[in-house]
Amino acid sequence: MNIRTEIIAVGSELLLGQIVNSNAQFLSKELAELGMNVYYHTVVGDNPTRLEQAIKIAKERSNIIIFTGGLGPTKDDLTKETISKSLGKELIFDQAALESIEQYFVQTKRIMSENNKKQALVLDGSYILKNDYGMAPGMALEVDHTIYMLLPGPPSEMKPMFQNYGREYFQNQLGFQEKIISRVLRFFGIGESQLETDIQDIIDEQINPTVAPLASEGEVTLRLTAKHVDEEVANQLLNELEQKIHARVGEYLYGYEQTTLAQELKTLLIDKQKTISAAESLTGGMFSEQLTALEGSSQFLKGSIISYSNEMKAQILNVSKQTLDEYGAVSEQCAKEMAEQVRKISNSDIGISFTGVAGPEPHEGQPVGTVFIGISIKDSETKIYPFHFAGSRKGIRVRTVKYGCHYLVKLLSEIE
Structure with missing residues (x-):
């Protein structure tokens, strides 16, 4: 079968630019791994006439048509x-x-309400795709040698539905014999362009397994995908490829699959039985929010002080007036005192501080992107990490928090 796949995203909010069509991007990657060629992306508003026209065009050029959106209970949900x-x-x-x-x-x-029953309606004779994270089920149906698959619009429902049920449907329906195994490697501290340069020959030579790089908010991920009728062989192919990559850029690898730097930090803090506290200026609580979002954070997080003003730094954190007057709040000296003082105040094993200029204007004569992170570990010399970030205010703050987690992970990994 010559597979010609089309993805039709339904929703006026997509055409108005209110949301990004991330569903099509996700599905294209998933389908490519299955060996299914995606030829067209179509976006159509919540209008039955225009959707009918889009379906008519898709029928003429595609033999697999996947719809996202329009399965909800409201009047404008008209896909089904x-x-x-x-x-x-x-x-x-x-x-x-x-x-x-x-x-x-x-x-x-x-x-x-009565209209919620509408979400349980399905096309007669279709294969039902269970919705584990919402209400409206998905469905798949073959009519006149064309497969139609309907998926919900919210990514939190659509992604797991396709991964858990949609992929298997296509594998069975299209007779794929090969097992497709993927592994995600997560890197931090190296840019996407540098990582690609370091493994360029591996990328150029890829056939099976394949390598797909992706950058996101200062991180880089590599998705390795292997195909083989024997799952064990597919995993061995992945292991061999990972070893090659590790030999080049292994020092930047921090985890796998859906983990985060904060998750890795949590694991180490619990394993090493260490507690931590934070003094946050430019990050405004972002670091602490990352940790408290994780289950069990009360085991290791003592507390956090958002000391945005110099007055708070002096009165609450006991940063000396001399330091603030002579060096300013955006300085190594201030970062050092903030980290040490918050550790002492909270009686924790580790204190971390964040101070700097997120923008949009310079501060204390320091340019936007100037950042200092201080890490004070009990019975050890306080370490200061200076940075000069570029980008938006949000981007600078996000990267600051990630670098804080990154250096904590490195330091904790060295502790016996």
Whole structure:
């Protein structure tokens, strides 16, 4: 079968620029791994006439058509109804989906409005894709040698639905024999262009496994994907490729799959039985928010002080007036005292401080992007890390927090 895939995203908010069509990007990557060629991306608003036209065009040029969005309970959620009309397929209630929706309203002690039942409607004869994170199920149906798959619009529902059920449907329906195994390697402290340069020959030679780089907010990930009828062989191919990559850029590798620097930091703090406290100026609590978002943070996080003004630095953190007058708040000296004082005040094993200029204007004669991170570990010399970041105010703050986690991970890894 010559696979010609088209993704049709339904939603006026996409055309208005209110949200980014991240679903199409995600699906294109997933489908490429399955060996399914995506030829077209289409975006259409919540208008049945225009959606009918989009379906008519897609039928003529594609034999797999995947829809995202328009499965909800409101009047403008018309994807199922329009496809039903276009294919001449009746909509029927899926009993399991209906019971799941009803149970949700019972559990949340809310009254279920009649229009919510609409979410349980499916195309007659379709294969149901369970929605583990929402209400409306997805579905897949083959009509006249063309496969139609309907997925919800919210990425939090669509992504797990496709990964858990959609991929398997295509593998079974299209007769794929090969097992497809992926592994995500996460790097920090090296830019995407430098990482690609360091492994350029590996990327150029890729056939199976493949390597796909992706940069995101100061981090770089490599997605390695291997195909083989034997899962063990596929994993061995991944291991061999990872070893080659590790030999080049292994010092920047910090984790796998969906982990984060904060998650790795949490693991080390618990393993090493260390507590931490933070003194945050330019980050305004972002570091502490990253840690408290993780389960079990009370085991290692003593507390946080957001000392945005010099007055707070002096009165709450006991940063000396001489330091603030002579060196300023954006200085190595201030970062050092902030880290040491918050550790002492909270009686924690580690104190970390963040001070700098996020912008948009210079401060204390220091240019935007000037940042100092201080790390004070009990019975050790305080370390100061100076930076000169570029980018937006948000970007500078995000990178500051990530570098704080990064250096904490490195220092904790050295502790016996």
